[in-house]
Amino acid sequence: MTHRFPLSGIGFHPVYYFQEKHTLKAYTTAFRHCLCKIAAFRDRKTTLVVRALLTISLAFSFGNLQSIAQESSDTTAEQPAVFSGPQVGETLPPLIVRGAFEPVAGQEIDPVQLAGNQPLILVFVHDVNRLSISLARAVSQYAHSRAGDRLAAAVILLDDDPTTAEATLKRIRHALTDQVTHAVSIDGREGPGSYGLNRNVTLTILVAKDGKVTANHAIIQPSLQVDLPKILESIVGVIGGPVPKLDDVLESLNMAPANRPARQAAESLPDMRSLLLPLIRKNASDEQVDQAAAEIERLASENIAIKKEIARISTTIAKSDKLENYGTSRTQFYLKKWAKDFADWVDDASGKKATDKKTNDKVPRE
Numbered sequence: 001m002t003h004r005f006p007l008s009g010i011g012f013h014p015v016y017y018f019q020e021k022h023t024l025k026a027y028t029t030a031f032r033h034c035l036c037k038i039a040a041f042r043d044r045k046t047t048l049v050v051r052a053l054l055t056i057s058l059a060f061s062f063g064n065l066q067s068i069a070q071e072s073s074d075t076t077a078e079q080p081a082v083f084s085g086p087q088v089g090e091t092l093p094p095l096i097v098r099g100a101f102e103p104v105a106g107q108e109i110d111p112v113q114l115a116g117n118q119p120l121i122l123v124f125v126h127d128v129n130r131l132s133i134s135l136a137r138a139v140s141q142y143a144h145s146r147a148g149d150r151l152a153a154a155v156i157l158l159d160d161d162p163t164t165a166e167a168t169l170k171r172i173r174h175a176l177t178d179q180v181t182h183a184v185s186i187d188g189r190e191g192p193g194s195y196g197l198n199r200n201v202t203l204t205i206l207v208a209k210d211g212k213v214t215a216n217h218a219i220i221q222p223s224l225q226v227d228l229p230k231i232l233e234s235i236v237g238v239i240g241g242p243v244p245k246l247d248d249v250l251e252s253l254n255m256a257p258a259n260r261p262a263r264q265a266a267e268s269l270p271d272m273r274s275l276l277l278p279l280i281r282k283n284a285s286d287e288q289v290d291q292a293a294a295e296i297e298r299l300a301s302e303n304i305a306i307k308k309e310i311a312r313i314s315t316t317i318a319k320s321d322k323l324e325n326y327g328t329s330r331t332q333f334y335l336k337k338w339a340k341d342f343a344d345w346v347d348d349a350s351g352k353k354a355t356d357k358k359t360n361d362k363v364p365r366e
Helices: 014-019 026-043 048-076 111-115 128-147 162-171 224-239 246-252 261-266 271-280 284-304 305-320 329-341
Strands: 098-099 120-125 150-157 181-185 204-207 212-219
Touching: 014 204, 098 212, 111 120, 111 150, 120 128, 128 150, 128 204, 128 246, 150 162, 162 181, 204 224, 224 246, 261 271, 271 284, 271 305, 284 305, 284 329, 305 329
Parallel strands: 120 150, 150 181
Antiparallel strands: 098 181, 120 204, 204 212
16 A cells, blocks of 8 residues: 655654643554654555655654653653542531530530630541641640630541441540540531531641631641641631741640650651561461561560551551451461550550550461
């Protein structure tokens, strides 16, 4: 088959490519043009002049393919914005929740209605862990310190079972701010449908005034150092005053790193994957699992950060339906044992001394 391309059809229009949007369609179009030019180049009836022009055109086309691929890769790497709850400028819908502690224990209340036009902070806890409770406590503690400025606050725990949520709040009450209202959702883990909460985040923190949202913080991985300053700034934006220094806030919560340099140094985490790998290998012998478990327990007894991380990991695995995927039955025994022994360390966010529990479970023999 003869391929005849007039000069206008050779496709030597690099500007055309750069004007195209870099989409999959643009990539496919550019690639198809390259194939057509290669076919024309191989045609024996194509003149030397046209071949020369085809060579130049192909150089532009292949360069364009690389440019499109690179931009597509860069676009894919961008993380989409995370949304949870009413956005800035929107009116807060009614929020019926059940109080967890006195004087509203067991009662259905509406923190939004109670606040009226006062400044209000709503902290929705989607997932209970050390970091989420630390940040929730820091925000609620600061809110209480500014109660004189008519600032109201409520912390709401989301769970599919309100009774379980109440039990959780009572269990970690030592890590909460007693003077602030704590409640549980009666609408399940996703909360009221009118709020549009995102169950894939860890915390949703709303700041409002006159019944309208002034700041929305949807947080996946809570961090006191990263998130707390932003939240404090948004709170001060509605009640006035200087933005408090992070160290001062942490100092009031007994969390300031300056107060515990030795402990901070001791709490650095090693590579947990390397530490756990000998334990969770499917082909590990009983002796190897016992040795790995003994080493993990030794390090946990010397390093609080390791103990907390082992508590978190073992509890997560033990409560999941994938426990059998980890190592041998002996491995699974240790994971369940640590989930019980170190249970108090999972939610310890107050800086208070947690205690280990000792189970009498016997090591299985395979």
